Amino acid sequence: MWQLYQFPLCPFSRKLRLLLGEKGVGYELVRESPWARRDEFLDMNPAGQVPVMVDAGRDILLIDSTAICEYFEETVEQASLISGTATSRAEIRRLVAWFDDNFFREVTGPLLYERMEKRVAHRAAPDARALREAMKAAITHLDYVDYLLDHRQWLAGATMTLADLAAAAQISITDYLGGIDWKGHEQTARWYRGLKSRPSFRPLLAERMELVSPPSHYDNPDF
Amino acid sequence: MWQLYQFPLCPFSRKLRLLLGEKGVGYELVRESPWARRDEFLDMNPAGQVPVMVDAGRDILLIDSTAICEYFEETVEQASLISGTATSRAEIRRLVAWFDDNFFREVTGPLLYERMEKRVAHRAAPDARALREAMKAAITHLDYVDYLLDHRQWLAGATMTLADLAAAAQISITDYLGGIDWKGHEQTARWYRGLKSRPSFRPLLAERMELVSPPSHYDNPDF
Numbered sequence: 001m002w003q004l005y006q007f008p009l010c011p012f013s014r015k016l017r018l019l020l021g022e023k024g025v026g027y028e029l030v031r032e033s034p035w036a037r038r039d040e041f042l043d044m045n046p047a048g049q050v051p052v053m054v055d056a057g058r059d060i061l062l063i064d065s066t067a068i069c070e071y072f073e074e075t076v077e078q079a080s081l082i083s084g085t086a087t088s089r090a091e092i093r094r095l096v097a098w099f100d101d102n103f104f105r106e107v108t109g110p111l112l113y114e115r116m117e118k119r120v121a122h123r124a125a126p127d128a129r130a131l132r133e134a135m136k137a138a139i140t141h142l143d144y145v146d147y148l149l150d151h152r153q154w155l156a157g158a159t160m161t162l163a164d165l166a167a168a169a170q171i172s173i174t175d176y177l178g179g180i181d182w183k184g185h186e187q188t189a190r191w192y193r194g195l196k197s198r199p200s201f202r203p204l205l206a207e208r209m210e211l212v213s214p215p216s217h218y219d220n221p222d223f
Numbered sequence: 224m225w226q227l228y229q230f231p232l233c234p235f236s237r238k239l240r241l242l243l244g245e246k247g248v249g250y251e252l253v254r255e256s257p258w259a260r261r262d263e264f265l266d267m268n269p270a271g272q273v274p275v276m277v278d279a280g281r282d283i284l285l286i287d288s289t290a291i292c293e294y295f296e297e298t299v300e301q302a303s304l305i306s307g308t309a310t311s312r313a314e315i316r317r318l319v320a321w322f323d324d325n326f327f328r329e330v331t332g333p334l335l336y337e338r339m340e341k342r343v344a345h346r347a348a349p350d351a352r353a354l355r356e357a358m359k360a361a362i363t364h365l366d367y368v369d370y371l372l373d374h375r376q377w378l379a380g381a382t383m384t385l386a387d388l389a390a391a392a393q394i395s396i397t398d399y400l401g402g403i404d405w406k407g408h409e410q411t412a413r414w415y416r417g418l419k420s421r422p423s424f425r426p427l428l429a430e431r432m433e434l435v436s437p438p439s440h441y442d443n444p445d446f
Contacts, residue, residue, distance in 0.1 A: 046367065047325055060310055066289065067316035074309045086297045087283055093290035102270055144269065 002027040005041070005052040007034070008207045009116055009176060011108050012065035012100065013051040015169035019069050019162060021200025022079040027053070035121050066100070069162060081162040092156045095148075095163035103170045106137035111177040116212050135179050142171075142185045149187040168195045172204070176214040182223070189223070197221045225250040228264070228275040230257070231430045232339055232399060234331050235288035235323065236274040238392035242292050242385060244423025245302040250276070258344050289323070292385060304385040315379045318371075318386035326393045329360035334400040339435050358402050365394075365408045372410040391418045395427070399437040405446070412446075420444045 004020075004027045006013030020027060032041055032050050045052050045063045053062040062068045073082050082092050111134050114126035145167060148155050156163040171192060174180050182189050195201055205219040217223035227243075227250045229236030243250060255264055255273050268275050268286045276285040285291045296305050305315050334357050337349035368390060371378050379386040394415060397403050405412050418424055428442040440446035 047321060062310075062313050063317045064320040066320055067313045070316055071309055071313040074312065086294050087285075089297065090285050090290045090294040093293055094286045097287040097289055098270060 001055070001057070003030050003054045003056070004028070005030045005032040005044075005054070006050045007031060008209045009112060009173050009212070010034075010050050011104060011169045011173045012049075014172065014204060015096075015100070015162075015166045016051050016053075016065050016068055017204060018165040018169060018200050019072060019081055021203075022081065022165070022198075023072060023076045024078055025072060025076055033120075035117055066096070069096075073162075081160075081165065083159065083161060084157070088157060092161045092163045095156055096166040099163075099166040099170045103141050103167075107134050107141060107179060108170045108173050110134040111174060111179045115177045116209060119211050120209075131179075135181070138174055138179050139181065142180070142188050145171075145188045145191070146185055149191055154191075164191075164195060168192060168201070172196075172201075176209075176218055177212070178215050182217075193221055193223070224278070224280070226253050226277045226279070227251070228253045228255040228267075228277070229273045230254060231432045232335060232396050232435070233257075233273050234327060234392045234396045235272075237395065237427060238319075238323070238385075238389045239274050239276075239288050239291055240427060241388040241392060241423050242295060242304055244426075245304060245388070245421075246295060246299045247301055248295060248299060256343075258340055289319070292319075296385075304383075304388065306382065306384060307380065311380060315384045315386045318379055319389040322386075322389040322393045326364050326390070330357050330364060330402060331393045331396050333357040334397060334402045338400045339432060342434050343432075354402075358404070361397055361402050362404065365403070365411050368394075368414070369408055369410045372414055377414075387414075387418060391415060391424070395419075395424075399432075399441055400435070401438050405440075416444055416446070 002025065004013065004017070006017075006029065032038070032052075034041075034048055034050055037048055041052075042048055044054075044061065047063065049064075051065055051068060053068055054060070062071055070082070073080070082089050084092075110130050114130050114134070118124040118126055145155070152158070154160050154164050155167055171180065171188075196205065208214075225248065227236065227240070229240075229252065255261070255275075257264075257271055257273055260271055264275075265271055267277075267284065270286065272287075274288055274291060276291055277283070285294055293305070296303065305312050307315075333353050337353050337357070341347040341349055368378065375381070377383045377387050378390055394403065394411075419428065425444075431437075
């Protein structure tokens with residue numbers, strides 16, 4: 001049985017869990033707070049980050065959300081999420097990197113630090129300016145998602161791919177943290193509603209992080 | 224003919240060029256300074272980052288070093304660099320992410336900003352404290368490379384893989400910027416000398432960035 005080390009608001013673990021859900025891979029959750037830098041966890045992953053997946057019975061240890069997603073894409077045929085020609089696959093991976101790197105660095109990362117880690121780990125108040133900048137960046141990113149959806153049915157083309165899951169993972173954590181103003185992003189909202197109602201997504205929306213509450217529209221699929 | 228947009232000290236372009244060299248893929252260099260945020264380049268890649276590869280004749284545009292490396296790994300059989308079982312491939316990708324993300328964030332990124340971008344774009348002096356921290360982090364990373372090479376012939380196992388190229392790319396830029404103290408890292412130095420003498424690596428060592436000079440040992444394969 002796979003064990004997945006993560007915490008409820010980790011966007012990279014969420015991307016992976018959406019992929020595992022679509023592929024029908026079972027796993028058990030293990031709660032890990034990377035900011036606590038627990039020795040036993042650092043021994044397992046010196047990078048100190050989640051997600052990490054372990055299959056103790058088969059002595060398999062998987063680290064880094066990109067490497068883990070590629071692993072399950074290679075080993076589980078059901079629901080191919082990096083699909084199509086080599087050029088289509090490159091476009092899917094470009095967009096995954098866009099959300100994992102750029103969206104996270106400009107939006108989800110700062111919001112998680114200001115609204116979660118500061119409260120949970122340091123009992124400190126968020127910095128209003130950092131919050132404003134992250135929310136401004138979120139609007140620019142949602143404009144880009146709108147633009148993609150003007151030209152394509154899903155973010156990378158005609159079918160749902162890992163790009164949609166990576167984007168929805170970042171957007172859902174940002175939404176949990178009150179960082180998204182849905183006004184003026186009807187295209188993106190329609191696409192996101194579709195993803196929220198999938199069986200792979202619904203259990204994630206029911207989870208809560210202690211001390212940090214989402215806005216009331218957060219888990220409503222018809223927000 | 225492929226065109227590769229890059230600048231001489233971009234570690235991600237260097238990782239890709241090492242892969243292209245090993246695979247025997249030809250390309251033409253196009254100089255791009257991402258910090259200048261040129262409009263035509265942003266139209267091509269809204270993320271504003273290099274490397275970007277274009278094959279105008281076949282109307283192919285590839286963005287993001289991870290996506291591009293996977294593309295050539297999928298389309299060019301020669302010299303497989305993400306090889307072996309699914310678990311081995313996951314370990315290769317974990318280490319590529321380690322160097323692309325962690326090494327870059329802690330070492331190459333700060334050094335590039337302080338010693339190159341500040342000088343080239345802003346004519347400003349580097350911050351001594353940021354340099355010291357990056358060089359301290361470089362020692363920790365080289366300790367980790369030593370540790371890996373104590374247990375394995377190459378970073379991810381018995382054969383040379385993209386993990387070695389990603390690591391050598393980050394290390395070579397750090398070395399160019401005077402950020403590496405080779406004392407006490409004989410294991411890593413031996414491995415790096417081997418990579419430096421490969422035909423894929425030698426042309427890169429001859430290139431220079433204007434206004435920024437490397438230390439005298441930089442391009443010596445027997446340093």
